[in-house]
Amino acid sequence: MTDTAVLGRSQGMVREARHLLFTVTPGAAWIIVFLVLPSAYLMGVAFMTNGPYGLPQMPLSLDSFKQLAGFGFLGWSPGNLYTLLRSLWQTLVATGLVVIVAYPIAYYITTCRAKWRPIMLLLVVVPSWTNQVIRTFGWMNLLAPGTPLSSVAESLGLIAPNMGLYPSNFAVTLGLVYNFLPFMVLPLYAAFEKLDTAQVEAAQDLYATPVKAFWHAVFPQTLPGLLAGIVLVAIPAFGMYVIPELLGGGKALMLGNLVANQFSGGSNWPLGAAGAILMLLATFAGLYAMRRIGKRLGGGEEVVI
Amino acid sequence: MRKRTLKRGLSAFWWLTLVFLYLPLAVVVLFSFNAANSAASMTGLSLRWYHQLFANDQIMSAFGNTLVLALTSSLIALVIGCLIGYGMYRHRHRKLGWLIVLIYLPIVLPDIVFGISEMAFFVKVNELTGLLGPGLGTMIIAHVTFQIPFVALIVYSRFVGLDPSLFEAAKDLYASPFKRVVHFMLPTIKPALISAFFLSFTLSVDDFVISFFTSGPESATLPIYIWGAIKKGVSPEINAIATLMIAAVALAALASLVVNRRKA
Numbered sequence: 163m164t165d166t167a168v169l170g171r172s173q174g175m176v177r178e179a180r181h182l183l184f185t186v187t188p189g190a191a192w193i194i195v196f197l198v199l200p201s202a203y204l205m206g207v208a209f210m211t212n213g214p215y216g217l218p219q220m221p222l223s224l225d226s227f228k229q230l231a232g233f234g235f236l237g238w239s240p241g242n243l244y245t246l247l248r249s250l251w252q253t254l255v256a257t258g259l260v261v262i263v264a265y266p267i268a269y270y271i272t273t274c275r276a277k278w279r280p281i282m283l284l285l286v287v288v289p290s291w292t293n294q295v296i297r298t299f300g301w302m303n304l305l306a307p308g309t310p311l312s313s314v315a316e317s318l319g320l321i322a323p324n325m326g327l328y329p330s331n332f333a334v335t336l337g338l339v340y341n342f343l344p345f346m347v348l349p350l351y352a353a354f355e356k357l358d359t360a361q362v363e364a365a366q367d368l369y370a371t372p373v374k375a376f377w378h379a380v381f382p383q384t385l386p387g388l389l390a391g392i393v394l395v396a397i398p399a400f401g402m403y404v405i406p407e408l409l410g411g412g413k414a415l416m417l418g419n420l421v422a423n424q425f426s427g428g429s430n431w432p433l434g435a436a437g438a439i440l441m442l443l444a445t446f447a448g449l450y451a452m453r454r455i456g457k458r459l460g461g462g463e464e465v466v467i
Numbered sequence: 468m469r470k471r472t473l474k475r476g477l478s479a480f481w482w483l484t485l486v487f488l489y490l491p492l493a494v495v496v497l498f499s500f501n502a503a504n505s506a507a508s509m510t511g512l513s514l515r516w517y518h519q520l521f522a523n524d525q526i527m528s529a530f531g532n533t534l535v536l537a538l539t540s541s542l543i544a545l546v547i548g549c550l551i552g553y554g555m556y557r558h559r560h561r562k563l564g565w566l567i568v569l570i571y572l573p574i575v576l577p578d579i580v581f582g583i584s585e586m587a588f589f590v591k592v593n594e595l596t597g598l599l600g601p602g603l604g605t606m607i608i609a610h611v612t613f614q615i616p617f618v619a620l621i622v623y624s625r626f627v628g629l630d631p632s633l634f635e636a637a638k639d640l641y642a643s644p645f646k647r648v649v650h651f652m653l654p655t656i657k658p659a660l661i662s663a664f665f666l667s668f669t670l671s672v673d674d675f676v677i678s679f680f681t682s683g684p685e686s687a688t689l690p691i692y693i694w695g696a697i698k699k700g701v702s703p704e705i706n707a708i709a710t711l712m713i714a715a716v717a718l719a720a721l722a723s724l725v726v727n728r729r730k731a
Contacts, residue, residue: 178558185554186566189547189615193569196612200588201580207587267484270477280727282481284720289488291716295675295690296709299697300491303498303706340487401577403676408697418579425583425680435587438580445577 208435218431226432230440242420249417252331253400256338260346260395261388263339268350272357283351290344298337298408305333329411337405342398346391353387389456397448401441417441492713499706516707526708529692533672536603536688540610541667545660547611548618553652555619556626570620573613582680585609589681601683609681610674614667621666625659669719
């Protein structure tokens with residue numbers, strides 16, 4: 163290699179590095195300053211003491227985590243623990259229901275004629291383009307006491323007279339399923355579209371029952387889509403704020419409400435920050451678990467959302 | 468035989484699901500024309516809530532805030548996101564794992580953690596420097612933060628889909644990097660830029676949680692106004708605003724359908 167070539171190459175490298183710096187820096191700096199720093203600060207807040215106006219103060223302590231576990235001025239109370247368990251339970255039930263509804267829908271769309279499929283997908287997705295608050299308000303209108311749905315539930319003896327279906331835990335589950343259905347249908351549809359039908363036919367030729375054919379020939383092939391869907395549904399569902407706040411009516415609080423209330427009422431920032439840390443841990447644990455499961459069962463690369 | 472019953476069952480399930488998906492929206496639209504001040508019974512049709520809506524200064528200013536916020540943040544995010552998307556493409560052979568993590572962070576972070584982090588941070592900065600008081604400015608910053616990743620990923624995937632030899636050709640054709648950007652790069656990624664802008668705009672209008680925690684007393688957007696009205700006790704005006712927002716979404720859906728048709 164001649165000197166000029168080396169020089170040319172190093173000049174090129176400098177130019178490339180400058181190019182990288184110029185294109186990437188604004189965005190990276192923006193996210194670091196306006197998201198990484200704030201999150202780091204919030205985590206710091208969790209280890210501070212609650213001041214007189216709900217604002218964080220020195221000295222550092224673990225009080226907020228103790229409070230999150232239920233230890234308050236008046237001794238231990240199970241309130242926060244119930245909220246945590248309720249968040250987990252609601253997430254599990256809602257995700258399960260979403261899967262049950264989304265599977266047949268995603269499959270049905272793939273069986274329809276190609277020219278209808280984009281329109282059908284659009285029909286599934288469009289409601290989620292409207293604002294979450296509005297969608298939830300729609301359910302409030304539908305489930306309030308005195309509405310046809312509530313009257314039917316009342317006459318079936320499912321709810322006490324004049325109570326209405328909302329506010330309740332049931333309404334929150336329904337709201338979650340409604341909110342997240344499209345996020346499961348889309349990845350499952352993508353998986354079904356790529357489905358190798360030869361495997362299904364082979365299973366049928368070997369006299370597999372429909373259940374067995376589904377379990378051995380269809381399910382493994384749609385697994386990457388399912389895992390992606392679970393990530394898209396379960397993680398935001400666990401931290402949901404709007405739906406439990408509006409449809410739960412204070413009796414069905416989830417972790418998101420516990421956290422938000424510490425900030426919107428200005429009551430206890432360190433406690434809210436501790437809750438946020440828990441939520442972050444759950445988020446990253448969920449992402450990690452899904453990647454592990456995806457890798458073990460093959461097709462792990464596709465699970466990257 | 469069994470296949471036909473299955474297909475019929477699935478079709479019935481599909482229509483039921485559609486009813487489930489559109490019923491809450493339909494109820495909002497229906498009650499926006501209700502003559503009575505009731506969320507439980509329709510007494511007749513009227514446009515009175517729409518008249519009240521346009522006479523309500525708070526709603527009009529919330530509408531203005533929503534538009535200003537969505538437009539400004541989308542434009543800023545478009546520029547920054549486009550740059551970072553191109554950088555990711557051009558330097559895709561380098562190890563940019565940290566950058567990918569950084570870009571996915573705003574997407575995977577739960578809304579509520581995102582919102583309160585920003586709020587706590589803005590309050591602290593405001594306390595120390597007097598800058599970044601809560602208002603449209605802080606909301607724009609927060610919105611740009613969650614829009615950048617989507618713009619970057621859309622632009623990036625557009626570049627990845629291009630034939631690499633195009634870049635060589637452009638290099639031969641246009642000597643100056645500036646001309647290359649204006650005559651080759653921007654026209655080629657125009658579809659990606661348009662869809663990135665619309666996605667950013669929609670994300671901004673759709674957002675409630677992050678806006679709620681970064682807003683100031685004067686900067687309520689429509690979702691924040693609606694939230695407040697619901698919390699104070701349901702006012703039928705909400706149905707009217709919500710209906711207008713649903714109509715905007717329906718128009719956007721139609722537009723996307725027409726655009727996709729033309730492409731096909």
